[in-house]
Amino acid sequence: MDMPNPNPLILARKAKLIERLEAVLPPEAVIHDPSETRAYECDGLTAYKCPPLAVVLPASTQEVSDALRICHEMDVPVVPRGAGTSLAGGALPTEDSVILGVAKLTDVLETDYDNRFIRVQTGRTNLSVTGAVEEDGFFYAPDPSSQLACAIAGNIAMNSGGAHCLKYGVTTNNLLGVTMVMMDGTITQIGGAFLDAEGLDLLGLICGSEGQLGVVTEATLRILHKPEGARPVLMGFDSSEVAGQCVSDIIKVGVLPVAIEFMDRPCIRATENFAGAGYPDCEALLIVEVEGSDAEIDEQLETIIEIAQSHNPVALRQSSSDDESKRIWLGRKSAFGAMGKINDYMCLDGTIPVSQLPYVLKRIGELSQEFGLDVANVFHAGDGNMHPLILFNANEPGQLELCEDLGAEILKLCVEVGGCLTGEHGVGIEKRDLMLHQYDPADLEIQMAVKDVFDPGWLLNPAKVFPLQSSDARRIAAE
Amino acid sequence: MTALTPKTEAELAEIVASANAPMRITGGGTRPIGKPCDGPVLSTSALSGIELYEPGALTLVARTGTPVSEVEKTLAKEGQRLAFEPMDHRGLLGTTGEPTIGGVFAANVSGPRRIQTGAARDFLLGVRFVDGTGQVLRNGGRVMKNVTGYDLVKLMAGSYGTLGVMTEVALKVLPKSRHTGMLALTGLSDTDAVRALSRALASPYEVTGGAHLQNGPDGAPLTVIRIEGFENSIAYRADELQKLLGAFGTATFETDADRTTQRWREIRDVAMFHDAPGDVWRISVKPSDAPGLVAQVPGAEALYDWGGGLIWLRVPEGTQADTIRNAMQATPGHATLIRGAAGAGAFQPLSPAIGALHDGLRAKFDPKGLFNPGLMDRAA
Known part of the structure; x- marks a missing residue:
């Protein structure tokens, strides 16, 4: 994965830049000693590392504005960073860039149960947004699996999803308003504690723009009352095709589960060794969760089980208590940890039409054999968001490249069957150079034209999302 | 004036590519909101037909001129529906014709269920559209979760035909409640x-x-x-x-x-105002702000939807836009004149910074200034 060469003129301006940043930010908010900037050299995509020129950690929207204005005046690229949990390299710096981290912006600014929203600073973690309201029975719905660590800023940048988005939607469906600082330091407000912001849907545009259009410092988020209860049912099948058909039938019948999760045999075995959740040893396993009162849950599970029975499951376990629910979820929730225990792995994130599930799983199996690398599948089946995990050995020369090549083939397959490269992780640098498989040059051109409007100098996170050769002209013109 | 009604996307692209004067972009023409432009009408109504429907995947793809009624009928056969419950504007606005699925998304038309399930824009998965130079572009796809590149799907939803002429939409549908x-x-x-x-x-x-x-x-x-x-x-x-x-x-x-x-x-459909005289405003605010706002407008009658967050406000005919704008000065939210003598002030004025982004986007998507130039005015 290439990154543009650092601009020597910017490197030469480092001392002046630090001086100017320190004039507007408290001393501890500007980090430039190479031994300290190293902590920001990568995000969750740890295969790629590069220490930035400097790191700024502003503690207010005004400080964010001051820092951006100075970088803008000095033509220094800025890489916004939430909690640094991106799996796509969204917060990977270049040597000539300033990391702007929102880690100090963690306050809850307003909580309003009557109007069902919370306004927070965006450095706050996803889970602690729910933490701020759960004693009163409320929650913030999007729940990416990194929710303990990931920040709302990053959720907005990547339009993060989670296991429960089948029912509750992803970040963009739960975001009501933002305070956003433009690259030139202008502070803007979009939307607020009301539905559907005025004018063009800039809120929808910003959500998922990977920190390339502005830095969001405050967010107004929709909160909901927690359901009375939730319980899953676990079912095992002797083929992925049958499991896929079962998913489709459940969706068609009119029950809307909050989650339908899928695991294949390699993943089941790995998690069993790791967590011992008592999963059946079968080809494919589904966990389907529904919500409501006890009676409502029973009624929905009954319908789901009836459908499952018609597909001859090899295992069926309905939860009737919190304890059983926890055990059913235990393996799924520890799947990534389990895989990490036995191997290095790369987690893909393509989405496919649910109807293509059996075909895609079969093709992934074939590709896995062709490349000689094992692939385990664990994903959100209800919405077709796949997470194939490619297992490799990072210490063996050439394996990372082989793994990336296999990853690219799998993602191209997702696009071929009518899906997309990434469902919730974002493009970052990881899928940047595959974008032309999904979009024609003109489709990317109009997206880059949008960035031209928000950030004419191409200073915000410039080497992400678009293939480097596509954005070359713009980035070079900006220098 | 007769409308231009291209039958294919290519034909539509050709019309736009060779156009050099403003046009009025419409679907079925049942939702004339805001000040219309004087130019020729370019309608998508002849771009009709459902191209794909997978009930098991909750997705449907249709050309934008497809009648809403046809989409709803097709979904009903499988026990599914447009969960966001789009309003039919004909009764309120006294229009005739056939509302199109493209028009629903162009105006981001969402009904009472919006508070629970989301707006029209939340159900739009992918678009094809013709930009102001006549290029056919696409964004999004037909899957539920997609963060591949910028979300221009949301941008096109609710853009009232000012950024491009949508030719095809892919949408998420949901099961009907029993x-x-x-x-x-x-x-x-x-x-x-x-x-x-x-x-x-x-x-x-x-x-x-x-x-x-x-x-x-x-x-x-x-x-x-x-x-x-x-x-x-x-x-x-x-x-x-x-x-x-x-x-x-x-x-x-x-x-x-x-x-x-x-x-x-x-x-x-705001039926209670169909036969009642006066202008009608659509106002989105924080629910607890709504009653106070309504009380400030003399001679107004209100229908509150979305738990109070959406106000349909009927005011005496010819009430100045300023009356509404002034009442809203201390209330965050936005107001749009839906029925009434369409002046330049039908849409919510934007702050200078946001207005500049609007202008910038419109100039990129429609450099010749062809599409609905009078709509979604920025003037603050």
């Missing part, structure tokens, strides 16, 4: 009604509609709360909600499907 029921409270003040709705919406009982009519069918204020789902669930939730709302009086429980459906269709 049963529906409705709780009703009478005689509440606006403030109490919004409080009652807030309490219901902040409960775990999945309320899918919350509205307050200042003048119900019998002239008295009527507050209604909709619940949908399995039969037993509805009975249980109605019971819990009745207890929860005890302080606001005794809520009656209506289980007749036809009467419930009819009532919510009337709310969706």
Whole structure:
């Protein structure tokens, strides 16, 4: 994965830049000693590392504005960073860039149960947004699996999803308003504690723009009352095709589960060794969760089980208590940890039409054999968001490249069957150079034209999302 | 003037590529909102037909001129629906013709269920559109989760044809609820009604509609709360909600499907203002701000939807836009003139920074300034 060469003129301006940043930010908010900037050299995509020129950690929207204005005046690229949990390299710096981290912006600014929203600073973690309201029975719905660590800023940048988005939607469906600082330091407000912001849907545009259009410092988020209860049912099948058909039938019948999760045999075995959740040893396993009162849950599970029975499951376990629910979820929730225990792995994130599930799983199996690398599948089946995990050995020369090549083939397959490269992780640098498989040059051109409007100098996170050769002209013109 | 009605996307692209004067972009022409431009009408109404429907994947792809009624009929056969419940504007605006699925998304038209399930824009998965130079572009796809590149799908939704002419939309559909029921409270003040709705919406009982009519069918204020789902669930939730709302009086429980459906269709289409004279504004605010705002406008009648967050406000004909804008000065939100003499002030004025982004985007998508130039004005 290439990154543009650092601009020597910017490197030469480092001392002046630090001086100017320190004039507007408290001393501890500007980090430039190479031994300290190293902590920001990568995000969750740890295969790629590069220490930035400097790191700024502003503690207010005004400080964010001051820092951006100075970088803008000095033509220094800025890489916004939430909690640094991106799996796509969204917060990977270049040597000539300033990391702007929102880690100090963690306050809850307003909580309003009557109007069902919370306004927070965006450095706050996803889970602690729910933490701020759960004693009163409320929650913030999007729940990416990194929710303990990931920040709302990053959720907005990547339009993060989670296991429960089948029912509750992803970040963009739960975001009501933002305070956003433009690259030139202008502070803007979009939307607020009301539905559907005025004018063009800039809120929808910003959500998922990977920190390339502005830095969001405050967010107004929709909160909901927690359901009375939730319980899953676990079912095992002797083929992925049958499991896929079962998913489709459940969706068609009119029950809307909050989650339908899928695991294949390699993943089941790995998690069993790791967590011992008592999963059946079968080809494919589904966990389907529904919500409501006890009676409502029973009624929905009954319908789901009836459908499952018609597909001859090899295992069926309905939860009737919190304890059983926890055990059913235990393996799924520890799947990534389990895989990490036995191997290095790369987690893909393509989405496919649910109807293509059996075909895609079969093709992934074939590709896995062709490349000689094992692939385990664990994903959100209800919405077709796949997470194939490619297992490799990072210490063996050439394996990372082989793994990336296999990853690219799998993602191209997702696009071929009518899906997309990434469902919730974002493009970052990881899928940047595959974008032309999904979009024609003109489709990317109009997206880059949008960035031209928000950030004419191409200073915000410039080497992400678009293939480097596509954005070359713009980035070079900006220098 | 006769409308240009291209039958294919290529034909439409050709018209746009060779055009050099402003055009009025429409679908079925049933939602003329804001100041229309004087140029020729370019309509997508002949780009019709459902191209793909996968009930098991909850997705449908259609050309933008496809009648909403055709989409709804097709979905109904599989027990599915457009969950965001798009309004039919014909009754309120006195228009005729066939509302199109493209028009629904171009105006981001969402009905009462928006509070629970999301707006039209939340159900739009992918678009194809012709930009102002005549290029055919696409964004998004037909899958539920997609963060591949910028989300221009959301940008196109609600852009009133000012950025491009949509030719195809891919959308998410949902199963129809098996049963529906409705709780009703009478005689509440606006403030109490919004409080009652807030309490219901902040409960775990999945309320899918919350509205307050200042003048119900019998002239008295009527507050209604909709619940949908399995039969037993509805009975249980109605019971819990009745207890929860005890302080606001005794809520009656209506289980007749036809009467419930009819009532919510009337709310969706703002039926109570169809035959009443005057201009009609659509205002989105924080629900608890709504009653105070309504009280500031002299001679106004209100229908509150979305738990109070959406106000349909009927005011005397010719009421100056400033009257509404001034009343809203201290209230965050936005107001759009839906029915009335369309001046330049139908849309919410934008702040200078946001206005500049609008202008910038319009110049990129439509460099010749062809598409609906008078709509979504920026003037602050």
